[in-house]
Amino acid sequence: MQTGSDRNEIEFWNVSKRFQLQEGRTLREFLPALLRGRGWGGAFYALREVTFTVGHGETIGIIGSNGTGKSTILKLIAGVMAPNEGEVRVASRVSPLIELGAGFHPDLTGRENIHLNASILGVSGKEIRERFDDIVNFAELREFIDTPVKRYSSGMYMRLGFSVAIHSNPGILLVDEVLSVGDAPFQEKCLDKMHQFQEQGVTIVVVSHSMDLVKKFCRRVLLMEEGRLTADGDPEEVVQLYLEKVSPSVEIASSSQ
Amino acid sequence: MSQAQAAKRYPLMRPGFRVADVGPSLATFWQQRELLWNMTVRHLRGQYKQSILGYSWAIVNPLSQMLILSFVFSLILRIPSQDVPYPLFVLVGLLPWIFFSSALASATDSVANAASLVTKVYFPREILPTAAVFTKLVDLAFGMMILVALMVYFGHPPEWTAVWLPVLFLIHIIFTLGLAFPLAALNLFFHDVRYLVGVALLLWFYVTPVIYPESLVPERYQIVFDLNPNAVFVSAYRRVLLQGTGPGWDSVLLGLAVALITFVAGYYLFKKMESGFADRI
Numbered sequence: 001m002q003t004g005s006d007r008n009e010i011e012f013w014n015v016s017k018r019f020q021l022q023e024g025r026t027l028r029e030f031l032p033a034l035l036r037g038r039g040w041g042g043a044f045y046a047l048r049e050v051t052f053t054v055g056h057g058e059t060i061g062i063i064g065s066n067g068t069g070k071s072t073i074l075k076l077i078a079g080v081m082a083p084n085e086g087e088v089r090v091a092s093r094v095s096p097l098i099e100l101g102a103g104f105h106p107d108l109t110g111r112e113n114i115h116l117n118a119s120i121l122g123v124s125g126k127e128i129r130e131r132f133d134d135i136v137n138f139a140e141l142r143e144f145i146d147t148p149v150k151r152y153s154s155g156m157y158m159r160l161g162f163s164v165a166i167h168s169n170p171g172i173l174l175v176d177e178v179l180s181v182g183d184a185p186f187q188e189k190c191l192d193k194m195h196q197f198q199e200q201g202v203t204i205v206v207v208s209h210s211m212d213l214v215k216k217f218c219r220r221v222l223l224m225e226e227g228r229l230t231a232d233g234d235p236e237e238v239v240q241l242y243l244e245k246v247s248p249s250v251e252i253a254s255s256s257q
Numbered sequence: 258m259s260q261a262q263a264a265k266r267y268p269l270m271r272p273g274f275r276v277a278d279v280g281p282s283l284a285t286f287w288q289q290r291e292l293l294w295n296m297t298v299r300h301l302r303g304q305y306k307q308s309i310l311g312y313s314w315a316i317v318n319p320l321s322q323m324l325i326l327s328f329v330f331s332l333i334l335r336i337p338s339q340d341v342p343y344p345l346f347v348l349v350g351l352l353p354w355i356f357f358s359s360a361l362a363s364a365t366d367s368v369a370n371a372a373s374l375v376t377k378v379y380f381p382r383e384i385l386p387t388a389a390v391f392t393k394l395v396d397l398a399f400g401m402m403i404l405v406a407l408m409v410y411f412g413h414p415p416e417w418t419a420v421w422l423p424v425l426f427l428i429h430i431i432f433t434l435g436l437a438f439p440l441a442a443l444n445l446f447f448h449d450v451r452y453l454v455g456v457a458l459l460l461w462f463y464v465t466p467v468i469y470p471e472s473l474v475p476e477r478y479q480i481v482f483d484l485n486p487n488a489v490f491v492s493a494y495r496r497v498l499l500q501g502t503g504p505g506w507d508s509v510l511l512g513l514a515v516a517l518i519t520f521v522a523g524y525y526l527f528k529k530m531e532s533g534f535a536d537r538i
Contacts, residue, residue: 102378108302
C-alpha cells in the first residue's frame with residue numbers, strides 16, 4: 001500500500017548540467033581541437049548544483065526568466081538527458097506534455113499516431129486499445145480520426161497530443177507552457193483534467209510564465225536564476241520574490257528613456 | 258513498493274555505460290519489442306504514402322537494377338554466371354546488397370531524424386536504427402518473392418537448400434545492426450558520417466561479388482573477399498538458392514562470429530554515446 005507524500009517521486013541531488021557551446025560538428029573542426037589537446041568549444045552551465053525533491057502527489061511550479069534552466073530540469077526528469085554532475089532519481093512513468101505531438105508522423109492518420117505515440121510513452125497495446133475511445137473523445141476528433149495528421153489544424157494536433165499524454169497513465173506529468181495554447185473551452189477542459197490528476201495523486205511539474213496559473217495550480221514553487229535554484233516554497237511568496245527581482249530592471253529601463 | 262524497485266522500472270539516461278551492461282540492456286530492449294513493432298510499421302506506412310505505385314517501388318528498384326546490370330555485364334561484358342541465367346545470378350546478390358545498403362543509409366539518419374522525439378521522451382534509442390533496418394526487411398521479402406517467380410520462369414526453381422535462407426538472413430541482419438548502431442550515434446556528433454556512409458557503400462558494392470562471381474577474383478586478392486562479410490553472405494545466398502549445395506559452413510560460421518562481435522561492439526558504442534544524444538541534436 002502506498003502511503004502517499006512521504007515517498008519522494010523526484011529527487012535532484014547537486015545536479016549540474018553543462019552544454020558545449022560549439023555549434024559546428026564536422027571532423028574538420030573537431031580534429032584540430034583534439035590535436036591541440038583542447039576541449040571542443042566553451043562550456044555553458046544550464047544548471048548548477050540544483051537540489052530539490054518532489055513528494056508523491058505534489059504539484060510544483062518552476063518559474064524564472066528565459067534561459068535559466070527550467071526546461072533542462074524537465075528534460076532531466078523526462079530522462080532524455082543525463083546530468084554531468086550529481087544525481088537525478090525518478091520513481092515512476094513520466095509523461096511529458098512538452099511540445100505536444102512531438103512523435104507524430106505527418107503522413108499517418110490520427111488513429112495510427114495514437115497507437116504510435118502511446119507506445120512511445122510506454123503504454124502497452126492492450127491499454128491503448130482499451131483507452132482508444134477515451135483518447136479520441138477527449139481530443140474531440142471522432143470524425144477526423146482516419147485523416148492524416150498533416151491535414152489537422154494546429155489546435156487539433158495539440159488536442160490529440162494532449163489527449164494521448166494524459167491517457168498514458170502517468171505517475172509524473174510534465175507540463176511546459178502547453179496550457180497557453182488552444183482555445184478557451186479546451187484549456188478549461190485541460191485544467192479540469194489536471195485537477196483530476198492532482199486528486200488521483202499524480203505528481204505534476206509545471207513550467208510557466210503565467211504567474212496566475214502557477215499561483216492557482218501549484219502548492220509549491222521553485223525559482224530558477226541563471227541555472228541556480230534560488231527559492232523554493234509557498235507560491236505567493238516565491239512569485240512575489242520573482243516579480244520584485246524582475247520589476248526593478250523594468251523600472252530602470254522605463255526611467256532611462 | 259520500494260523506491261529502488263520503481264526506479265529500476267523507469268530507467269533514466271545515465272552516462273558511463275559499461276560492457277557488463279550490454280546484457281541487461283538488451284533484455285530491456287527485448288521488453289520494448291511492441292514499440293519496435295509500432296515504429297517499424299510507422300516507417301513502412303510513411304515510406305510510400307502519397308506515391309501512386311506504393312509498395313511496388315520496393316520491387317521496381319531491384320528489378321530495374323537487375324535489367325541494366327544484366328545488359329551491361331552479361332550482354333556487353335559477358336561475365337560468366339555459374340551456369341544460371343545472369344539476371345537470376347545478379348538478383349540473388351543484389352537483393353541482400355540492397356537490403357544492407359539501404360538499411361545502413363536509413364539507420365544512419367534514424368536518430369537525427371527523430372530529433373523532436375529524442376529531446377522529449379525517454380525510450381531505448383536503439384529502437385530507432387533497429388526499426389530503420391527492419392523496415393528494409395519488408396522490401397527484401399517482396400524482392401525475394403519476385404526472385405522466386407523469376408527462378409521458376411527461367412526454369413531454375415530454388416534448390417531445397419534454400420531452407421537455410423532464414424538463418425543466413427538472420428546473421429546478415431545481426432551484422433547490419435552492428436554497423437547501424439554506431440553509425441546512427443556518430444552521425445549526431447559528426448554530420449560527416451552520412452556522407453562517409455554513402456561513399457563507403459559505393460566502394461563496398463564493388464568489392465562484394467554481386468555483379469561477378471567470386472571465382473573470377475585473382476588468388477592474391479582473395480583475402481579481401483574472405484574478410485568481407487557481405488562477400489561471404491552473397492556467396493552463401495548463391496550456393497543455397499542456385500547451386501543446391503550447403504551454404505559453406507566454414508565461411509558462414511566465420512561470418513556469424515564477425516556478425517556477433519560487430520553487433521556487441523556496435524551496441525556498446527551506441528549505448529555509450531546515448532546519454533549525449535539530446536545534448537547534441
